[in-house]
Amino acid sequence: MQRQGDLLLRLYGQRRGRAAEYWGEKYLESNKWVLTMGVPKGANAWYEAQSSGFRCYLDAFAAGINAYAQEHSDLIDYQLKVVLPVTPQDVLSHLQRLLLFTFIVDPGRVTDINDTKSTPGSNGWVIAPKRSADGKAMLLANPHLPCGDLFLWYEAQITAPGIDAYGATLVGIPVLAIAFNDDSGWTHTVNTHDGWDAYELKFQKDGYLFDNKVLPFKIKNFSLKVKQNDGSLREQIFTLKNSIYGSVISEKMLK
Numbered sequence: 001m002q003r004q005g006d007l008l009l010r011l012y013g014q015r016r017g018r019a020a021e022y023w024g025e026k027y028l029e030s031n032k033w034v035l036t037m038g039v040p041k042g043a044n045a046w047y048e049a050q051s052s053g054f055r056c057y058l059d060a061f062a063a064g065i066n067a068y069a070q071e072h073s074d075l076i077d078y079q080l081k082v083v084l085p086v087t088p089q090d091v092l093s094h095l096q097r098l099l100l101f102t103f104i105v106d107p108g109r110v111t112d113i114n115d116t117k118s119t120p121g122s123n124g125w126v127i128a129p130k131r132s133a134d135g136k137a138m139l140l141a142n143p144h145l146p147c148g149d150l151f152l153w154y155e156a157q158i159t160a161p162g163i164d165a166y167g168a169t170l171v172g173i174p175v176l177a178i179a180f181n182d183d184s185g186w187t188h189t190v191n192t193h194d195g196w197d198a199y200e201l202k203f204q205k206d207g208y209l210f211d212n213k214v215l216p217f218k219i220k221n222f223s224l225k226v227k228q229n230d231g232s233l234r235e236q237i238f239t240l241k242n243s244i245y246g247s248v249i250s251e252k253m254l255k
Contacts (some may be wrong), residue, residue, distance in 0.1 A: 001068040004171045009080040011172045012090040015097045021225040036247045037101045043089035058088035061174040104195035124189040141178045141187035199245045217241040
């Protein structure tokens with residue numbers, strides 16, 4: 001919070017699907033994406049799925065953020081205070097939004113499965129002791145991410161009973177993603193696992209074809225509030241269609 005408090009609160013506000021309500025039209029697509037992927041809806045279930053010990057850590061992390069914000073209110077952008085108080089569900093579902101619905105399911109690519117641009121990449125190298133000049137193992141972590149916003153790395157050390165580790169994590173995440181301790185080191189990079197599938201649906205009247213039958217979509221309407229330049233709120237209805245495969249993420253009109 002001391003170093004990146006404003007960014008942290010902005011990221012947590014986006015995970016709620018209310019960023020356009022807080023800060024205006026430019027966050028509308030962010031709202032729609034997290035609602036389509038069920039990020040706000042999944043927050044409580046993800047939190048309850050954790051062990052009691054890890055829930056305590058999440059609770060403490062959120063409590064620390066709120067304590068800092070209360071003690072140093074003058075250091076926080078007034079537009080971002082609307083996110084307070086932060087909850088442990090904010091912390092965990094921000095992580096889910098980042099890992100599952102930004103890294104694995106890239107919203108830019110998932111809406112165009114024919115995109116032929118080069119895929120993202122990064123590097124992780126390990127040198128065995130017998131191949132290094134000083135006879136010690138070496139680990140190189142080289143993530144290829146933009147330096148800012150959702151992808152901003154934060155250097156940190158965690159020293160507590162049972163742990164002493166130094167490395168980096170992305171803002172808003174309470175664990176070290178790339179780090180080392182006295183015994184080991186860890187990093188991560190892009191890999192080629194099949195993390196998501198896209199299905200092409202054939203629309204029929206108010207539904208879609210499945211096994212030569214027309215099935216209806218499950219429709220859910222979200223009332224989105226969008227902050228205007230004069231501070232007022234404009235309401236917009238966002239309609240989400242769901243099939244047996246999941247949410248409909250894009251529609252192309254046939255000529």
